[in-house]
Amino acid sequence: MYGNTGEILLVDLSSETLERKKVPEEYYHNYIGGAGLAARLFWDWGDFKAQPLDPGSLLIFMNGPFAGIRLSGCSRGSVAGRSPLTGHWGDSSCGGHFAPELRFAGFDGIVIRGQSHRPCAIVIEPENLRILPADEWWGLGVFETTSRIRAKFGKRAKSLAIGQAGENLVDYACIVNDNHHAFGRAGYGAVMGSKRLKAIIVKSFEQNYHAADPEGLDQLRRSIDLKIRESVTSQVLHENGTAANLEGGVHTGDVPIKNFRSSFWEEMAEALTGSTLSEKYLKNKAACAFCKIACKRVVEINEGPFAIPKGPGPEYETIAAFGSMLGSMDLAATCKAGRLCNDYGMDTITAGSTIAWAMEAFEKSALTLEDTNGLPLKWGDMKTVVDILLPQIAFRNGKLGGLLSLGSHKASLQINKGSGEYLTTSKGLEAPMHDPRGGGHGLALTYSISHRGACHTANPMLFMEMGACYYPEIGFEYELEPMSEENKAESALLAVQLGAIENSSCYCQFADREITIPEWVDLFNFSAGYNWTIENMMSAGLRVFYLQRLLNFRFGLTADDDSISMRLLEPAVDGAPEGVPVEFDSMKKRFYQLARLDEIKGIPDRATLDSLGMSVEASYVWN
Amino acid sequence: MEYWKDQHEPITAFLKLFEKAKEDPELSEGLKKVNQLIWFDYTEDGSDCSFHVDCRNGQVVAKQGKPSEEPDLIMSLSADDAHRSWSNKLNPVMAITRKKIRVKGSATGLLKLAPKLKKVALIYEQALNELNFLDKILK
Ligand code: SF4
Numbered sequence: 001m002y003g004n005t006g007e008i009l010l011v012d013l014s015s016e017t018l019e020r021k022k023v024p025e026e027y028y029h030n031y032i033g034g035a036g037l038a039a040r041l042f043w044d045w046g047d048f049k050a051q052p053l054d055p056g057s058l059l060i061f062m063n064g065p066f067a068g069i070r071l072s073g074c075s076r077g078s079v080a081g082r083s084p085l086t087g088h089w090g091d092s093s094c095g096g097h098f099a100p101e102l103r104f105a106g107f108d109g110i111v112i113r114g115q116s117h118r119p120c121a122i123v124i125e126p127e128n129l130r131i132l133p134a135d136e137w138w139g140l141g142v143f144e145t146t147s148r149i150r151a152k153f154g155k156r157a158k159s160l161a162i163g164q165a166g167e168n169l170v171d172y173a174c175i176v177n178d179n180h181h182a183f184g185r186a187g188y189g190a191v192m193g194s195k196r197l198k199a200i201i202v203k204s205f206e207q208n209y210h211a212a213d214p215e216g217l218d219q220l221r222r223s224i225d226l227k228i229r230e231s232v233t234s235q236v237l238h239e240n241g242t243a244a245n246l247e248g249g250v251h252t253g254d255v256p257i258k259n260f261r262s263s264f265w266e267e268m269a270e271a272l273t274g275s276t277l278s279e280k281y282l283k284n285k286a287a288c289a290f291c292k293i294a295c296k297r298v299v300e301i302n303e304g305p306f307a308i309p310k311g312p313g314p315e316y317e318t319i320a321a322f323g324s325m326l327g328s329m330d331l332a333a334t335c336k337a338g339r340l341c342n343d344y345g346m347d348t349i350t351a352g353s354t355i356a357w358a359m360e361a362f363e364k365s366a367l368t369l370e371d372t373n374g375l376p377l378k379w380g381d382m383k384t385v386v387d388i389l390l391p392q393i394a395f396r397n398g399k400l401g402g403l404l405s406l407g408s409h410k411a412s413l414q415i416n417k418g419s420g421e422y423l424t425t426s427k428g429l430e431a432p433m434h435d436p437r438g439g440g441h442g443l444a445l446t447y448s449i450s451h452r453g454a455c456h457t458a459n460p461m462l463f464m465e466m467g468a469c470y471y472p473e474i475g476f477e478y479e480l481e482p483m484s485e486e487n488k489a490e491s492a493l494l495a496v497q498l499g500a501i502e503n504s505s506c507y508c509q510f511a512d513r514e515i516t517i518p519e520w521v522d523l524f525n526f527s528a529g530y531n532w533t534i535e536n537m538m539s540a541g542l543r544v545f546y547l548q549r550l551l552n553f554r555f556g557l558t559a560d561d562d563s564i565s566m567r568l569l570e571p572a573v574d575g576a577p578e579g580v581p582v583e584f585d586s587m588k589k590r591f592y593q594l595a596r597l598d599e600i601k602g603i604p605d606r607a608t609l610d611s612l613g614m615s616v617e618a619s620y621v622w623n
Numbered sequence: 624m625e626y627w628k629d630q631h632e633p634i635t636a637f638l639k640l641f642e643k644a645k646e647d648p649e650l651s652e653g654l655k656k657v658n659q660l661i662w663f664d665y666t667e668d669g670s671d672c673s674f675h676v677d678c679r680n681g682q683v684v685a686k687q688g689k690p691s692e693e694p695d696l697i698m699s700l701s702a703d704d705a706h707r708s709w710s711n712k713l714n715p716v717m718a719i720t721r722k723k724i725r726v727k728g729s730a731t732g733l734l735k736l737a738p739k740l741k742k743v744a745l746i747y748e749q750a751l752n753e754l755n756f757l758d759k760i761l762k
Pocket of ligand 1: 072073074095096237286287288291292293294295296508509510511
């Protein structure tokens, strides 16, 4: 097999067994790798009755076929499974250095089931696969755990670790690679915690990548890498990180303010934007494996209430989630909150959004001092967020910590009192820091149809509405007006296929904008030997999108769940999108027609599944 | 060229735009924050069809032609697309994606100006009015 190794590591933590397992070659052709292949393996091996934190649940780490190629952005990895936050199918992507190391160690992925009787770690070294006790790491944050792993296994070892939030089963606990890169969304850190799996360590001996056409791949990767390096986007990301355009985003109404209640705050725009971070706190830039863009930040804050030592700095999502969303323009506070979340191992988007929800609930008396143990929750009070709320959540301390550790959706179901009106979610997942009302109405549609819930990385709709995509070979050569429904359903149908291709090949969305459709096809063919045409590639993307929907259907989701909180649809009260309605229902209706989704079940009709070679899968959902 | 009768017309219009932008406190502040020497290169429409703006050291100076010093940023495009762009009728992200605008150097400073494009378009319209280029105003 080319590109992929064809093998995964199957781990049963209950019986403490590790087994190499071959993956049928056609699965790679049909489901690509990464998020798509993980969905396929769950379809075959998953227990649909197992709750996310039950021993019987599966946790699947999966590489894409490009992991290990010396090309910017192509070595991310996926984790997937039933999400503890949302209760249905989900996945999450992570950059960093774990995925290529796993490939070099001989595996495309790791499938974990069972529950260890004591804290443990999985160690993957060629010819030396084992499960180690990890009692001495249990209770530690991610930073200390990672440094102990490095002390024990050497600096070249790459690790995934959970912090206290994962151990304490916070529903949005994340998994962190090398302190800086996170499988952030949907709570897979809690799944690791439930399995008493503190860390996974991988160390290879040689960096081999067996391409189908080594010469072709070498030429192609050099030319793509050059384009990526020279692109304006890369250069801007390199200089000022992913928050480089936060200021511009405030002016278009893309950046949410105070739990998506406002769409414009000029002073905040300059205070939180990427160039301000560079001027005030940036010490170094950092990168995922082989990436020349290096959009990651390393920051240090020497004084003040939010002083932090030199270490991982916040990305755009973290800055907005702990800045504008909470009514704060204190950039240092976002750095500190982001650092705490990395160390506790918690998703910053859900953490910030859940706190924003709680602040609004408190303001409107749905949460009272009795619920908060006497703690007032006030917009912009970042001392309380950093010193009290984040630790309380990570350790599930007290009534408030316990409530907020559920995420906003479940917390609102628990307290009721009309607090559902303050939610900013789809399918139980908090929306990222891009407001569809200003950022682009197509986002409202793609947040709602994403299998994992409100998500901007499930597909490239954000970039398509921005004007950063041009794919004439598949018919995307028109301009989109962000604040309109025109052509959004048509674009969304392409977006879901492209998103499935990106997330299954585990390619970074910041880097892959420079890759043309014919280059994508060549990349798959030269690396993994899929022998695809453009049509084959797009069909694989569609197949993955459909399979993820079928999984959710089997978890009980239907067309009604393709919805989004009213807060993200009601006309904005200020800023660029002020008063502009989002025509959500008509976009969804049109998308359903184009994607041939059943209006009740929310899954594709049988003929469509048959045409993609999914007749067996169809028989599970159409009888 | 669709909008211009010769290569000098666009430069006259764009220099007028910057002359007026300097007088506007908000735009002038925005330009100073860019803090770069930028060459707007429209030489695909004629060898004299370009101008540069020096926004360094708290000043804003716009002059015809290529700067004598090495620019921090070069924006190369056609004079027609420049006209659409200053009129806020061209999505700059899309124009860059489709290679209608080619950028060399650091575009970070320009991001600071992006939010002000609506205002720039208003002032550009005034500039065209003052130059009696009424037929060129894009509605
Ligand atoms: S662009 Fe940033 S997030 Fe993407 S691969 Fe490169 S360093 Fe990682």
